[in-house]
């Protein structure tokens with residue numbers, strides 16, 4: 001962890017803390033039964049995350065309201081629950097993980113064979129590694145930010161490419177005093193006559209200097225007399241303040257190896273070294289299929305309908321994970337549309353949201369069955385998000401099924417989509433890092449939990465678990481810096497936990513995030529025709545939340561130029 005990040009994180013943690021304390025000071029009770037903890041104890045079918053979130057929200061003691069910490073909660077309110085059984089049957093899965101040679105899921109408490117969390121991530125990375133990716137192509141420099149170098153970056157020129165003055169002052173030849181020549185050299189001027197011994201020439205920083213120059217004297221270290229002669233006021237060392245040609249590199253030197261992500265610094269180096277375009281790994285194309293008849297794209301929730309939280313959230317996160325999002329389509333709960341969309345998708349990764357469970361309109365499993373897809377992961381031992389799945393559609397395409405509950409979808413995104421996209425986009429796995437949890441975190445008896453945390457420097461780095469972490473809630477994660485990986489059984493205060501960074505991406509214009517990316521009904525957003533995606537239109541940030549399907553209106557320049565760092 002770097003210093004600035006710690007400081008930023010501390011701010012975030014403070015804000016999150018404050019926001020959550022303020023919230024708990026409000027008299028309004030959540031619209032849940034009075035004693036949610038007891039209810040959860042009785043109801044073994046209730047997901048433990050949901051129960052914990054309710055307990056934490058509703059049962060915050062008065063002391064907590066007057067300054068308690070967000071990780072504190074009522075003792076005894078949540079003993080480990082019985083394993084959660086869910087009814088989703090693998091029988092309708094085309095080719096289940098059982099038949100896969102990729103792994104042998106251990107027999108778990110679940111009614112079907114779900115995969116342990118670490119193994120699920122490894123399977124996802126391996127599955128993507130087996131895909132033959134599109135060939136690397138040269139991409140204009142200004143559209144490579146966040147992509148990965150497909151070849152080493154080799155200097156196309158010496159740097160500097162000529163002897164250069166490092167300071168404003170005089171270039172001198174031989175010992176002084178020197179006769180100052182009329183005129184001089186500014187940066188960008190092409191050449192001058194040779195300098196004789198005993199001559200000086202005014203120069204600006206960055207000016208090309210002739211070979212004979214033995215030193216540069218800074219303006220503040222020399223003085224001219226009435227006869228136009230320059231006197232040094234300090235000892236002059238041979239070669240001082242001259243940047244000799246090829247000081248940084250010679251033409252042909254390797255500046256960076258392949259597989260390095262293009263950061264702003266890489267962009268600058270590449271430009272300095274003479275590049276107009278870079279050979280980069282193309283972004284894997286992703287199509288997002290948002291399922292659910294209950295979803296609204298604008299206005300307030302009403303009459304059983306709710307706002308779609310995933311359509312606005314996923315495209316930016318997918319881009320930050322290395323993807324080119326070619327479309328976000330809303331298909332309702334229509335099995336035929338889903339099948340047609342999956343069948344015809346040109347994307348290397350299809351991401352569905354919702355419909356992964358076994359409800360009457362949960363069409364993901366039957367669709368995969370109908371398409372004879374191979375289920376590589378069918379459920380993961382993680383909370384939230386355990387119904388997530390990964391399927392191989394054909395030798396080029398995979399599908400990640402994210403559960404509909406929004407935090408469960410984030411869990412699926414980071415568990416399954418992240419390793420797939422990381423591998424397809426040529427990125428190297430981030431080095432895992434640990435932080436001790438400040439507070440106790442209750443665990444699921446058998447499954448890994450992913451819990452939103454704010455990182456804080458106190459003064460050592462600590463992870464502060466946040467409230468409102470139920471599967472249907474985004475409030476905790478919206479205030480968080482990352483997700484703590486809590487092993488089965490939970491974590492004691494001070495216990496080191498792996499932290500999953502959230503893929504943050506900054507918009508390059510107001511139109512780059514959210515609704516502007518979402519195609520309503522079956523409108524496909526334009527894919528453009530370049531290897532990395534979309535022409536950088538004048539992202540207009542359409543307030544309507546609809547796209548017209550033209551490049552200029554897509555407003556997703558973030559995929560090529562908006563900064564896509566995790």
Ligand SMILES: Nc1nc2c(c(=O)[nH]1)N[C@H]1C(S)=C(S)[C@@H](COP(=O)(O)OP(=O)(O)OC[C@H]3O[C@@H](n4cnc5c(N)ncnc54)[C@H](O)[C@@H]3O)O[C@H]1N2
Nearest residue numbers: 086087292307308309310354355356357362403404405408
């Ligand atoms: N009988 C069982 N029921 C459920 C199980 C189970 O194992 N057996 N698992 C529960 C868990 S855990 C989850 S998570 C969900 C997963 O369900 P689906 O993936 O089929 O998702 P839906 O039923 O379509 O939606 C669940 C929930 O999320 C809301 N939703 C859906 N899409 C969005 C969106 N884009 N933005 C905001 N909210 C969304 C949806 O309205 C539902 O409330 O299943 C449980 N049930």
Ligand code: MOO
Nearest residue numbers: 384385386408471
């Ligand atoms: O608990 Mo579900 O897995 O809401 O994600």
